[in-house]
Structures are given as C-alpha cells and as structure tokens.
Amino acid sequence: MTKKAFIFDLDGVIVDTAKFHYLAWKKLADELGIPFTQHDNEQLKGVSRVRSLELILNLGGVTLDEVEKLNHLKEKNEDYLSYISEMTHADVLPNVPKVLNFLKAHQVPIALGSASKNAKQILEKVGLLGVFDAIVDGNEVSKAKPDPEVFLLAARKIDANPEDCVVFEDAIAGIQAANQAKMLSIGIGESEILHEAKYVFRDFTKISTKFLAELLK
Ligand code: B16
Ligand code: MG
Secondary structure (H helix, E strand, O other): OOOOEEEEOOEOOOEOOHHHHHHHHHHHHHHOOOOOOHHHHHHHOOOOHHHHHHHHHHHHOOOOOHHHHHHHHHHHHHHHHHHHOOOOHHHEOOOHHHHHHHHHHOOOOEEEEOOOOOHHHHHHHOOOHHHOOEEEOOOOOOOOOOOOHHHHHHHHHOOOOHHHEEEEEOOHHHHHHHHHOOOEEEEEOOOOOOOOOOEEEOOHHHOOHHHHHHHHO
C-alpha cells in the first residue's frame, strides 16, 4: 500500500475567513470608490494579498503608486486581523475536526497549504496549530496558486510523493494548483464553480469516513 498524505487549504476549507477578507476588501474598495461585490470576491479566493489588491484596482480602473498600494495593503490586513482576533475553536468549519481526527487515527501525514501570510495566527486562534505535521503558508512561497509550488513544498515537508497526496481546496486557483501538482483534488464548495476538481463536496459534513477510507487504499 502506498503511503497517502493529505493537504488542506485554510481559508474556506478549515475556517470561513473569506467573509472577513471580503469585509476588509469591501471597506477599502468603498474608500477608493470601486464597486466590489461578493461575486467579485470569488476571484480573490486562494489568491495572494498583493494580487487581490491588483484585481480590485483593475475592477475600478484605478491606478496607485507603490507607496499607496503598500499603505492600503497594511490597512486591509489590520482590518482583517481585527476580525481574526475574535476567532475561537467554534469557528472551525463543521466536521473538519472529525476528518482530521480520522486521518490522525490512521497515522496519515497531514499538511497545510495556504496562500495566507496569517495562516499560523489563524490556526493558533482556532486551536489547530499543533495538528499539522507541516505548514506551508504565504510567507514561504514565491509563486501563488494556480502554481503548484505551495502543495509541492507541503508534500516534500511530509515526505510524500505528489501522486499520493489528496488536496482539499475551496478556490478554483487551488484546484488548478493541485491538479498541476498531479495530486488528487477535492473541491469544497459548489460543483459548478469547482468543476475542475476530481470530487466536489458542499462541505465536510458531506464527506463520509467510508469515502476517506477508500482514499487511503
Ligand atoms: P493573507 P487560502 C488565501 O488563503 C485566501 O483565500 C485569499 O483570499 C487571501 O488573499 C490569501 O490567502 C492571502 O491571505 O492576506 O492572510 O496573507 O485559501 O490559500 O488558505
Ligand atoms: Mg481557500
């Protein structure tokens, strides 16, 4: 039997921080007079902070110099962190602890593969920092999803072949990154949006232990 390993995205998979990113970006967009909807926010999922700002500026046809961009990025992150500071274990998405416990009980290596530079802080807040065998976040990668760098580095850290890795992702860019890494991609969200994934589940309550056990074979 090959040794399987599992890699989890953070935002939108383990916790629902997309709503906090949206509120913080929306405040900035309003300040800049740029219309920004929840629908627009879909394009920012899994995308780096800097790239997210570029996408919002493009939406409004607004150009800023580098200093202004850095100031806005700092302000957005401070707003975002004020929401994060209120998070507790209750913010972990339903059934995620059950899935993590199942994998732990079967001695399956698990890693985090997130674009967020705040990943460790979020995991700490929700009490999951010690659960992962390896953490790869936005501080360690130079190429953003859909580049497979984040997942390939995570696989290397847990000593797994990419072909033996299963990735849980909520973003289109993340599914593409997992597919490019030749990993088995599982979308968490809507199948119309995540149609490039091998499997898609609405959330972790729809994933049975029987299904997980099949993946371990
Ligand atoms: P930060 P993930 C991503 O996290 C988010 O989905 C994306 O919306 C965000 O812009 C990115 O992290 C960077 O986050 O500003 O905290 O560094 O989904 O890859 O876990
Ligand atoms: Mg995500």
